[in-house]
Amino acid sequence: MRIAAAWSWRILVVAAVVALVGFVIVQLRLVAIPFFVALLLAALLVPFSNWLQRHGWPKWLAVAVNELAVIAVVAGLITVVVIQVRSGFPDLQKQTLAKYEELKDFLLASPLHLTETDIENYFDGLVTSISEDTSALVEQGFDLASLGGHILAGTLLALFVTLFILIDGRGIWNWVVKVFPMRARPAIIGAGEAGWLTLSTFVRVQIFVAAIDAVGIGLGAFILGLFYGGFPLVIPIAIAVFLASFIPVVGAVVSGGLAVFVALVYLGPVPALIMLGIVILVQQLEGHVLQPLLVGAAVKVHPVAVVLAVATGGFVAGIPGALFAVPLVAVLNVMIGYIGRGEWRTNPHPSVADVTSPIVVPRRRREG
Structure with missing residues (x-):
């Protein structure tokens, strides 16, 4: 019982901390999601930026090339998708309706003895279910009217955070460690x-x-x-x-x-x-x-x-x-x-020596 109790209260404390962190992240999701995206981008770009600097590139130029490359790639992919979908969507919609009519005729003539009303009710229920599931996945509490603004703000925030990690990621990490x-x-x-x-x-x-x-x-x-x-x-x-x-x-x-x-x-x-x-x-x-x-x-x-x-x-x-x-x-x-x-x-990490000194707060000089 003592062992079970010792494990229990520790598990409860850990679970409470995890729940609290999760709650804070959910409440700050407009900031947390761009921040996590920036971490993924930085994890990809930092090694390449360091490689450019080791081969004689100035730091500002290596950082600028990485940041502009991300913007160019994302913008290029979005542009290609938008152009292709805009040109092909009307035909896709037309073909989808035609296939729907063919399927409906097949079901009406099948031994299932379905009526046109039954088929329409089934398809309406399917479309409604898909729409609700998609909205639950995409919205996550966002208002659709303001979703575009959230995406734009999140994109800019992710790019800014990525830029600062590329510029001074080591300094940011050292500051976090000193806490x-x-x-x-x-x-x-x-x-x-x-x-x-x-x-x-x-x-x-x-x-x-x-x-x-x-x-x-x-x-x-x-x-x-x-x-x-x-x-x-x-x-x-x-x-x-x-x-x-x-x-x-x-x-x-x-x-x-x-x-x-x-x-x-x-x-x-x-x-x-x-x-x-x-x-x-x-x-x-x-x-x-x-x-x-x-x-x-x-x-x-x-x-x-x-x-x-x-x-x-x-x-x-x-x-x-x-x-x-x-x-x-x-x-x-x-x-x-x-x-x-x-x-x-x-076997401590070599960078431990950089941040093992305590934070020193300079005293204010006395006046007079």
């Missing part, structure tokens, strides 16, 4: 360095995996269109697969389903089945080769934990929660493991 007591600083520094290395590795590996998914499904859709008279929206589908792949497991399934839907609407059932086979093949390659060998080695988290983290993050915080769940779990796993092993006692 902790002297005895805790070696553990915090070593755990933070290990977590940052894991986050950087995860982002680079995940970009590689997402690119393979996008190329595989996009190339399959393009080849399928060559044999069946054209496959529209190939580029937006490939970009959607690339972006959705940053949400492990779930993202690839959803984006692959979009490709299958477009194939069904434009080309028919047989090409849609072929597209489904291509999506499954690419996802099997990701799930059984790329994820275990690359992502698994980078995050050091079991695949079951990855699935549970994505599901929990999506349930708690929607799309942002699913996006940040795996890197958060990976970083916490590495940091807690580092502190638990006690390596910081016998």
Whole structure:
């Protein structure tokens, strides 16, 4: 009983702290989400910026090149998707309505004895359910009327935070470390360095995996269109697969389903089945080769934990929660493991010497 009680109150304290942190993050989600996005961008860009500086580039130029590259890539992807979707959406809508009428005629003539009212009620219920689920994932408490302003403000905030991390990330980290007591600083520094290395590795590996998914499904859709008279929206589908792949497991399934839907609407059932086979093949390659060998080695988290983290993050915080769940779990796993092993006692990180001195507050000079 004493052991159970000792464990119980400690678990309750930890759970209370986690709940409090989660509550604060939810309340400050307009700031927290851009901040987490900035951390992911910085984890990708800081090594490249340091590499440029080691090869003789001035710091201001290396930082400017990285920041402008992010803006150019994001703006380019958005522009391509908007142009392609605007040109192909009217035809997609027309084809979707035509396929709906064909399906309705098939169901009316089937042995199910369905009436037109039954079919319309089923489809209305399906559309309503999808709309509610999508709104719950996307909005997360935001007003749709102000969602555009939130996105713009969040984008600017993420870019500013990324810029400051590129300029003085080490100084910011040293300031954070000095908030902790002297005895805790070696553990915090070593755990933070290990977590940052894991986050950087995860982002680079995940970009590689997402690119393979996008190329595989996009190339399959393009080849399928060559044999069946054209496959529209190939580029937006490939970009959607690339972006959705940053949400492990779930993202690839959803984006692959979009490709299958477009194939069904434009080309028919047989090409849609072929597209489904291509999506499954690419996802099997990701799930059984790329994820275990690359992502698994980078995050050091079991695949079951990855699935549970994505599901929990999506349930708690929607799309942002699913996006940040795996890197958060990976970083916490590495940091807690580092502190638990006690390596910081016998082999402290070299940067410990920079922040082991206490904060000195200068005394104000007496006047008179």
